[in-house]
Amino acid sequence: MKFGVLTGGGDCPGLNAVIRAVVRKGVKEYGYEFVGFRDGWKGPLEGLTMPLDIKATRGILPRGGTILGSSRTNPFKIDGGVERIQKNLASHGVDALIAIGGEDTLGVATKLDSLGVKVIGVPKTIDNDLNNTDYTFGFDTAVNIAVEAIDRLHTTAESHHRALIVEVMGRHAGWIALHSGLAGGASCILIPEVPFDLERVCSYVESRFTQSYAPIIVVAEGALPKDGDIVTKDASKDAFGHVKLSGIGEWLAREIEARTGKEARTSVLGHIQRGGTPTAFDRVLATRFGLHAITAAHEGDWGKMVALHGTDIKRVPLASATTQLKTVDPALYSEAEIFFG
Ligand code: F6P
DSSP, rough: EEEEEEESSOOTTTHHHHHHHHHHHHHHHHOOEEEEEEEEEETHHHHHHOOSGGGGGGGOHHHHHHTTTTOOOOOGTTHHHHHHHHHHHTTTTOOOOOOOOEEHHHHHHHHHHTTOOEEEEEEEEETOOOOTOOOTTTTTHHHHHHHHHHHHHHHHHHHHHHHEEEEOOOOSSSHHHHHHHHHHTEEEEETTTTTBBBHHHHHHHHHHHHTTTOOOEETTTTTOOOSSSOOOOEEEETTTTTTTOOHHHHHHHHHHHHHHHOOEEEEEEEGGGGGSSOOHHHHHHHHHHHHHHHHHHHHTTTTEEEEEEEEEEEEEHHHHHHHBOOOOHHHHHHGGGGGGG
16 A cells, blocks of 8 residues: 655644654555655645655654645645545555644645545644644644743843743644743733733733833734734735734734833744754654554544544544634633733
8 A cells, every 4th residue: 555645734843753653654564655745735736746765764753844845735725626636646656645734734634535535634733723632743842942932031031121022823722822831930921712901911011020020921923902903914815814923922012111111022933933853742742643643544544633632642533623723721721810910
């Protein structure tokens, strides 16, 4: 049997660990062949491939990014896209696909599965917002990067008696903000799920200064004020209809300065959160996902996604992971509020 492997959407640390595990077990235990499809769904759409065997996947476990490349190509937005994929799979002798991705990439996989394409999904995203899995790989690495930044910002904020704002990724879900803010001892955490009251944020800033500390505010890029709107970079949208975010941090700094008279500055962590080597946790999770994905394929359990439930890797229907996002429960967020101000 021959498998095509692809990685789609925003890259994230651990993708190479999945690819390595899929190929290693697939070749050694089942005698399968593989081909790498380049740049997400663009690969099968345009027939862009690369060789994928044990040799090609040696040494990639600690490497960030993806050796296959990625893109946000949506074949359902392209005339005849699905037919082209089916034709290219046949012409490369590919029997089934291992699709590694987030909401968008696995959303495409879900639709292709319903059209008869044999596919197994592997959940990736630094945002941790895929449903029906406790964690996605990449999230732990992103949180650790953000926590290191927050630790460093604490000392410089205190030296200069400034309010420092850290803008982290998280379009619809505040997982990175919540976890990094809690672990980094933030004075306030703002997430998309709970619109914030600017006056209250300013009162946290002022109360932190009166205790002779400098406030650190962690804000997710998709957070929004109660009586305002989400801040976007520009009006353009990607193939899945997402606008480019970022800007809420700068907006907050301006508002805080104007309302409190305290100097406020913003650091936007951006793609730094997605780059570089995965943590040990993400390497292990990604490796286990890869091993279980190829076993699911071996058993012909198509249309499934491997998922972390507790400490076990389970198989769940692809659709259960992609039809709704896993957002932060406001009750969980309110646990953190005791540390605000
Ligand atoms: O989906 C992962 C993610 O990193 C989001 O947190 C972020 O909003 C988005 O990708 C940024 O995407 P891009 O790199 O395509 O601008």
